[in-house]
Amino acid sequence: MENGFIALMRKLAPDLTDEMTRRAMILERISVMQPVGRRQLAARLNLPEREIRNTAVLLKELGYLELDASGMSLSAKAEEILESARDFSKAMNGLTESERKLSRLLGAERVLIAPGDCDADPQVLNDVGRICAGGLRNVLASGNTLAVTGGRTVAAVARSIQSSAPLNVMVVPARGGLGRNVELQANTLAEEIAGRLGGHYRLIHLPDHMDAAAMQEMLKMPEVSEAMELLERADVILHGIGTAQESMRNRQIGRNAQNRLMADGAVGESFGVFCDIQGNVLMESTGVGVDLARLKPTCRMIAAAAGASKAEAIISILRHTHHHLLVTDQGAAERMLRILERTEHADGE
Amino acid sequence: MENGFIALMRKLAPDLTDEMTRRAMILERISVMQPVGRRQLAARLNLPEREIRNTAVLLKELGYLELDASGMSLSAKAEEILESARDFSKAMNGLTESERKLSRLLGAERVLIAPGDCDADPQVLNDVGRICAGGLRNVLASGNTLAVTGGRTVAAVARSIQSSAPLNVMVVPARGGLGRNVELQANTLAEEIAGRLGGHYRLIHLPDHMDAAAMQEMLKMPEVSEAMELLERADVILHGIGTAQESMRNRQIGRNAQNRLMADGAVGESFGVFCDIQGNVLMESTGVGVDLARLKPTCRMIAAAAGASKAEAIISILRHTHHHLLVTDQGAAERMLRILERTEHADGE
DNA sequence: CCCATGAGGGCCGATTCTGTCCCGCCAGAT
């Protein structure tokens, strides 16, 4: 057990534990949504408005909250305990333990889990983004090159990066253009992330999928080859993970190929690489983009993917490539653990 | 800080902290007084009866308490968390920290503090006794020789020793007879302790104070010399500590000597040795009894003394002799810390 | 300039909790 005190509290005072978790959650939520009103917060936390109100008054009396016309905000005093509060609510949800288990089972240095399930509540994606943004910030050093993919999840990360002291990083898209929505393009996100980090960026104005001949032709353009060289020298790669089905639709893969992939047990995709649950590559889309085999060995991979439906996909991709950090949500984490522990036990017997 | 979560709880939920401390205290008290009724417990803890009642019902629902006609008792389940609960309430009272500080400042391996002040509430002495009895049990090994002094505090220790599996120990009084009250005589206590531990004992039927000539004579008696030899081979010594004033009265020291001792700054006494606050010996009563200088180097000293009024006395004796364990109460501990920290700061500047 | 929106705060009946008795009951002393 992580902490004898929490164990005791759980046994001796489960009611108090709940109350305290509630306070910690409220504090944590406010830190993210501030300034925010009671009703919004109550809706977000599935708590009665009055509960929020009582706690708010109490926290105000303790000096952690400031109430004004615009809503509730944290006081300076609250910032000091915020991190502990987050740790606490995580430990209470058993997330700390899940993080450790997943870290071991998936072979990633670090796993971070946001409470909730993205499939059921899309707002959870914002939390995943925020947490991942923090993790990214920790990993990046001045002078680094960062490659990013597109997608909803990475977009959430980009949105959550706090602009602060400029960091000298070069951000490049890890793949060419894909799909229609501009906001989710790797190019767009590379620019936004670079902007928020205070670094520079290069874009790859090419479609994601190209045949070998066209590729050769394009590499003759200095603009393209420069970007490709940067890609190979990436220090950090931030990417999302798609389920095989989802990705096949987006990538406009032909019916035949789709059927074959499904028959082969494809579950996850990342960088145009489709894998089965064991992490075996089933298909690799040719074309412009990062080539995992040619990366620097020191390159650190960061994956962000949330929602129970992505559990198998995440497992497949993390088995395929060693990752430095995985940021996910409770829904995906719990399902992954069920899958992985079942397999582990089956192996053991 | 000992524990991040406790720190957080203190800051974020002082009310819940109190409530939990209350539960832990109640559990702890019941463990000592069981079976016990609401009103008695309430009186002992200075809490409203209703509070006890509510908590009792709650703890019963949690399965830690059993209520019957004879009163409240702990269930088997409660024993599992009792130790954690004790640690918790200690940490909450800041006693854990005080124990560590005192241990460092007094140079004793271990310091244990019972909540409360013996001067204000004589019942605290029982707790000191109980805690010390536990400590003593830990220290003793089969085949050991244990020397004990007399006094109220050691008597409380003797009373609190739980008889269980017999332990092969030899218990001897560390000094001869002293004062009038039979119950507090070293002899009496040696016998009681030996009985409860399941060991053997020898008595010293001599007055505490004798001149050298009489001493020589007495040593010729085999009964006496045997006891004295045992004394020198003691593995563990359990003793109380008296304030200089108190001890001068008990030991019937002459007016002149008393005045000289007071003038020299005598504050503490143990084994007939009077010390000033620095631990310097001011007077050593001749006669039958343990001679600190002739003890085995592996001999471990255990001191038990409680009540704020004994703070200086405890300091003086622990400075004089290295101790393995000191058991005291909050009142004495806090006063000792005030004295010691003042001195330490004065030295530092 | 105004009005819709979302903020905190006030209000009040219903409910829970508190403090205080008292009751019936059992154990141990008489």
Place this chain on the structure above:
DNA sequence: ATCTGGCGGGACAGAATCGGCCCTCATGGG
């Protein structure tokens, strides 16, 4: 056998709290 003291539990009035609802006000976009 009887008595007595302390036990848990029940009863109950008054206090405090809760919970749902509404109000007023600041604010920012039209």
